[in-house]
Amino acid sequence: MKKITRRDFIKISAAGGAALAMTDPILNWVPSFLKQDYTPLSEDKAERTPTVCEVCFWKCAGWVYKDKNGKIQKIIGNENDPHSMGRLCPRGTGGVGMFYDKDRLKNPMIRVGKPGSQKFKEVSWDEALDYVAKKVKEIGEKYGYESMALLDHGTTAHHFEHLFRSMGSENTAEPAIAQCLGAREAGFIHTYGSGLGSPEPVDIRNAKCVVFIGSHVGENMHNGVVQDVSYGIDHGLTIITVDPRFSTVASKSKYWLPIKPATDMALLLAWMHILIYEELYDKEYVEKYTYGFEQLKAHVRNYTPEWAAAKTDLPDDLIKKAAYEMAAASPAVAIHPGRHVAWYGDDTQRERAIAILNALLGAWGRKGGFYFPEKKVLPKYPIPHYPEPKWTWKDITHDKYKGAFTGVTNLLIDASLPENKSPYKIKGWFVVATNLIQSIPNKEKTLRAIQNLDLIVVVDTMPMEITGYADVILPESTYLERYDYLRSSRHKVPNVALRMPAVEPQYNTKPGWWIAREIGIRLGLKDYYPWETLEEVLDWQLKQVGSSLEELKKIGVKTFPKEEALYLAPGEDYEFNTNTGKIELYSTSLAEMGYDPMPKYKEHPQPQAGYYRLIYGRVPMHTFGRTTNNPNLNDLRDENHLWVNPKVAKILGLENDQEVWLKNQDGVVSTFPVKVRITERIRHDSVYLPHGFGHTASKLSRSYGKGGADWELTTKVALDDVTGGTGMRGNFVTILTENPHKNQEAES
Numbered sequence: 001m002k003k004i005t006r007r008d009f010i011k012i013s014a015a016g017g018a019a020l021a022m023t024d025p026i027l028n029w030v031p032s033f034l035k036q037d038y039t040p041l042s043e044d045k046a047e048r049t050p051t052v053c054e055v056c057f058w059k060c061a062g063w064v065y066k067d068k069n070g071k072i073q074k075i076i077g078n079e080n081d082p083h084s085m086g087r088l089c090p091r092g093t094g095g096v097g098m099f100y101d102k103d104r105l106k107n108p109m110i111r112v113g114k115p116g117s118q119k120f121k122e123v124s125w126d127e128a129l130d131y132v133a134k135k136v137k138e139i140g141e142k143y144g145y146e147s148m149a150l151l152d153h154g155t156t157a158h159h160f161e162h163l164f165r166s167m168g169s170e171n172t173a174e175p176a177i178a179q180c181l182g183a184r185e186a187g188f189i190h191t192y193g194s195g196l197g198s199p200e201p202v203d204i205r206n207a208k209c210v211v212f213i214g215s216h217v218g219e220n221m222h223n224g225v226v227q228d229v230s231y232g233i234d235h236g237l238t239i240i241t242v243d244p245r246f247s248t249v250a251s252k253s254k255y256w257l258p259i260k261p262a263t264d265m266a267l268l269l270a271w272m273h274i275l276i277y278e279e280l281y282d283k284e285y286v287e288k289y290t291y292g293f294e295q296l297k298a299h300v301r302n303y304t305p306e307w308a309a310a311k312t313d314l315p316d317d318l319i320k321k322a323a324y325e326m327a328a329a330s331p332a333v334a335i336h337p338g339r340h341v342a343w344y345g346d347d348t349q350r351e352r353a354i355a356i357l358n359a360l361l362g363a364w365g366r367k368g369g370f371y372f373p374e375k376k377v378l379p380k381y382p383i384p385h386y387p388e389p390k391w392t393w394k395d396i397t398h399d400k401y402k403g404a405f406t407g408v409t410n411l412l413i414d415a416s417l418p419e420n421k422s423p424y425k426i427k428g429w430f431v432v433a434t435n436l437i438q439s440i441p442n443k444e445k446t447l448r449a450i451q452n453l454d455l456i457v458v459v460d461t462m463p464m465e466i467t468g469y470a471d472v473i474l475p476e477s478t479y480l481e482r483y484d485y486l487r488s489s490r491h492k493v494p495n496v497a498l499r500m501p502a503v504e505p506q507y508n509t510k511p512g513w514w515i516a517r518e519i520g521i522r523l524g525l526k527d528y529y530p531w532e533t534l535e536e537v538l539d540w541q542l543k544q545v546g547s548s549l550e551e552l553k554k555i556g557v558k559t560f561p562k563e564e565a566l567y568l569a570p571g572e573d574y575e576f577n578t579n580t581g582k583i584e585l586y587s588t589s590l591a592e593m594g595y596d597p598m599p600k601y602k603e604h605p606q607p608q609a610g611y612y613r614l615i616y617g618r619v620p621m622h623t624f625g626r627t628t629n630n631p632n633l634n635d636l637r638d639e640n641h642l643w644v645n646p647k648v649a650k651i652l653g654l655e656n657d658q659e660v661w662l663k664n665q666d667g668v669v670s671t672f673p674v675k676v677r678i679t680e681r682i683r684h685d686s687v688y689l690p691h692g693f694g695h696t697a698s699k700l701s702r703s704y705g706k707g708g709a710d711w712e713l714t715t716k717v718a719l720d721d722v723t724g725g726t727g728m729r730g731n732f733v734t735i736l737t738e739n740p741h742k743n744q745e746a747e748s
C-alpha cells in the first residue's frame with residue numbers, strides 16, 4: 001500500500017488554502033497548517049459518506065471521500081453543519097491516520113500470566129466475549145452487578161452505558177467530567193440552574209468583548225470556538241486573556257493579564273468589587289433576574305483591586321481597565337467559562353465567580369453573551385426499564401462531595417482500592433476509550449486499584465498505556481469504520497448528524513455497539529437489545545422526527561427549526577431552575593449543602609525555591625496522547641517542549657533544545673527527557689508542558705519515549721470540595737540536567 005503522508009490530507013499551501021487566506025481570518029493567527037484543501041474531489045472520481053469526527057470531543061460533522069479503489073482520500077467539513085461550519089481542524093483532517101495507523105489493535109487479546117505481566121495471546125471474538133461475560137457474571141453473582149464500573153469517554157461510551165444500565169450498574173464515570181469540566185457545570189448549575197454542555201453557548205460571534213481565563217483557544221483547537229474567535233478578531237471583538245503564559249489567544253488580546261497561577265479567584269472577586277462599587281453592573285438585569293445582590297455586595301466589599309493586585313501579581317490599573325472594558329461592552333460580553341477547569345481544588349467556586357460576573361454584566365440570555373441552546377430530542381428506541389441498582393456512585397460520593405452530578409472517576413477508582421472498607425466495593429472495570437494512566441493523576445494509585453480488581457476489560461483502538469493492564473483487550477474499529485448513535489447536541493440551530501462506516505473494519509476489529517450488544521446477549525440481556533444492527537435504531541429514531549437513515553446518508557446533517565428564543569426578550573419574565581427561580585448570586589443550593597454560598601478567596605500552595613509550577617495545556621495538532629502516534633499528526637509534531645522563562649534558564653544555565661528531566665515535589669522523576677524552549681512567554685514561577693506526550697507504551701512506534709509527560713508528574717491532587725474532581729495544577733517540578741536514570745540503564 002502506498003504510504004499515506006500528511007501531505008495527502010493536510011495541504012500546507014495548496015491553491016485552495018491561499019485563496020482561503022484572504023477571506024478567512026483563522027489563517028491570520030492560528031498556525032498555517034490550517035490551510036487545507038477544501039475542494040471536493042469531482043463526483044465521478046469519488047464516493048463520499050458522512051462522518052462525525054472522533055479525534056476530539058467537539059464532534060464536527062464531515063464528509064469522507066474515497067477514490068475508485070475504495071481508498072480514503074480526504075475528510076472535509078460538512079458545509080451544512082452549524083457546529084463545524086463546514087470546516088475541520090487539522091486534527092480532524094488528519095483523522096484518517098487513526099485508520100491507517102499500523103500500530104492499531106488488531107485482534108482481541110487475553111492476558112496470559114499474572115496481573116500486570118503485559119503478556120497477551122490473540123484469541124477469537126467468541127473466546128474473548130465468552131470470557132468477559134463469564135467473568136462479569138461471576139462478579140455479578142458474588143458482589144452484585146453494582147460492583148462493575150465503567151470508565152469511559154467519547155461516542156462509544158453510550159453503547160457501554162446502555163450495557164451497564166441493563167445489567168444493573170450505574171457506576172459509570174468519565175475523566176472528561178471529573179478531570180475536565182465537572183466543576184464548571186456545577187458552578188453554573190448553582191447559579192443559573194443549568195449547566196453549559198458542549199458546545200458552550202457563548203455567543204462569541206455577536207460579542208463585543210470576550211474574556212478567556214486560562215482558556216487557550218487556538219492551542220485548544222475546539223473548532224467552533226476557534227472560528228468564532230477568528231470571526232470576532234475580524235469584526236472588532238475585544239479579547240482579554242488571563243493566563244500566566246502568553247498564549248496564542250493572548251497574542252490577539254487587547255489586555256493580557258499574566259496572572260500568578262492559582263490566584264484567579266482574587267482577580268474575579270476584585271472584578272465583582274469594581275462592577276458593584278463603581279456601579280458598572282447591569283442594574284435592571286440584576287434587579288429583575290438575580291437573587292442575593294445585597295449579600296454579594298457586602299461579601300466583596302474588601303476584595304478591592306489593590307488587594308487583588310498584591311495576590312495576583314497584576315497591576316491594579318490593569319485589573320480595573322479590564323473590568324471597564326467588560327462593563328462598556330455589556331451585555332454583549334462574556335467571560336468564557338473554560339473547559340478543562342480542574343485546577344486547584346476550589347474549582348466549582350472559581351466557576352461560580354465566573355458565572356456571577358456574567359450575571360452582573362447581564363450577559364446570560366443576551367445577544368453577544370450567552371444564548372439559550374436547543375437540541376433536537378431523538379426519542380429513545382423502546383426497551384424495558386433498566387433494573388434498579390442497590391447502590392450507585394451517589395452512595396460513595398455524596399457524603400463528601402455533595403455537588404457531584406455524575407459518577408466521579410477518581411472516586412470510583414478509590415472504591416476499587418484494597419483499603420476501601422465501605423460496603424460499596426468495585427471489583428471489575430470496563431475501560432472504554434479512555435487512557436486512565438495518562439488522564440487520571442497519581443498513576444501509582446490507579447495501578448494499585450487495577451491490581452485489586454477481578455476483571456479489567458479495555459476497549460480501545462490503540463495499544464495505549466492502559467491496554468497493558470487489561471485482562472482482556474477488545475479492539476474497536478475506528479470512527480471511520482462504524483455506525484454510532486446520532487450526534488444531537490444543544491446548539492443555536494437544533495440538528496442531528498450521522499456517522500456511518502466509510503470503509504469496512506480493518507483487521508479483526510468491531511464497532512463498539514456490536515461489542516456491547518454481544519456481551520449483553522451473553523449476559524442474558526437480549527430484551528435490552530430488540531434490534532440486530534444499530535442501523536435499525538438510527539432509522540427508527542430518525543423516522544420519529546420526520547427523517548430517515550436514507551436521508552441522513554445523503555445529507556449527513558439535518559437541521560430543525562428552533563422552538564425557543566435564543567435570547568431573553570426585553571423585560572421578559574423568566575424563571576430559572578434554581579430554588580429562588582432567580583440567578584443565584586447567593587447560592588441557596590450550595591448553602592443547603594453546607595458550602596460557601598458565595599465564592600471566597602483561598603490561598604493555594606506556591607512552589608518552594610528551586611521548584612516551578614507545572615502547568616500544562618494543548619498543542620493545536622494533537623488531542624492529548626490519543627493522536628501523538630497518528631502518522632499524519634505525528635508528522636506535524638512528534639514531541640513537546642518544556643517552556644522555561646529566560647530568568648530560570650539563566651539560573652540553571654539552560655540552553656534551547658537542551659534535554660532535561662523533571663522531578664516533582666514527591667520525588668517522582670520523568671521517564672523520558674524533554675527539550676527546553678526558552679521563552680519570555682511564560683512566567684518565571686512556572687514551566688509549561690503540553691499534555692499527551694512522553695508515551696511509555698512501547699508498541700506506539702512513533703510516539704514512544706517522545707517528549708515530556710506532565711501526567712507522570714501530577715501526583716499531588718487537590719480535590720474540588722463540591723464535586724470531587726481532581727485539581728492537578730498544584731504540582732511543582734525541579735529541572736534536572738543530568739540523566740537521573742543513567743545508573744539504572746548501566747545496571748540493566
Ligand SMILES: Nc1nc2c(c(=O)[nH]1)N[C@H]1C(S)=C(S)[C@@H](COP(=O)(O)OP(=O)(O)OC[C@H]3O[C@@H](n4cnc5c(=O)[nH]c(N)nc54)[C@H](O)[C@@H]3O)O[C@H]1N2
Pocket residue numbers: 054152153154156175176177179180339340432433434435436438439440441459460461462464476477478479512616617623624625626691710711714728
Ligand atoms: N495530566 C493531565 N491529565 C489530564 C489532562 C491534562 O491536560 N493533563 N486533561 C484532562 C481532560 S481535559 C480530559 S477531557 C481527560 C481526557 O482523557 P481521556 O478520556 O483518557 O482521553 P484521551 O487521552 O483522548 O484517551 C482516549 C483513549 O481512547 C482511545 N480511543 C480513541 N478513539 C477511540 C475509539 O474510537 N474507540 C475506542 N474504544 N477508543 C478510542 C485512545 O486510543 C486513548 O487510549 O484527561 C484529563 N486528564
Ligand SMILES: Nc1nc2c(c(=O)[nH]1)N[C@H]1C(S)=C(S)[C@@H](COP(=O)(O)OP(=O)(O)OC[C@H]3O[C@@H](n4cnc5c(=O)[nH]c(N)nc54)[C@H](O)[C@@H]3O)O[C@H]1N2
Pocket residue numbers: 056057180181213214215216217219220221222242243244245247259260261262263264338339340341615616617618619620621622623624688729
Ligand atoms: N488541540 C487540542 N485542542 C483541544 C484538546 C486537545 O487535546 N488538543 N482537548 C480539548 C479538551 S478535552 C479540553 S477540556 C480543552 C482544554 O482547553 P482549555 O479549557 O482552553 O484550557 P486548559 O487546559 O484548562 O488551560 C490551559 C491554559 O491554562 C493556563 N493556566 C495554567 N495555570 C493557570 C492559572 O492558574 N490561571 C490561569 N488563568 N491560567 C492558567 C495555561 O498556561 C494554558 O494556557 O481543550 C480542548 N481542545
Ligand code: SF4
Pocket residue numbers: 053054055056057058059060084087088089090091092093221222223224
Ligand atoms: S475540533 Fe477538530 S478534532 Fe475535534 S471534532 Fe472537530 S475536526 Fe475533529
Ligand SMILES: [Mo]
Pocket residue numbers: 176179180181339340
Ligand atoms: Mo477535557
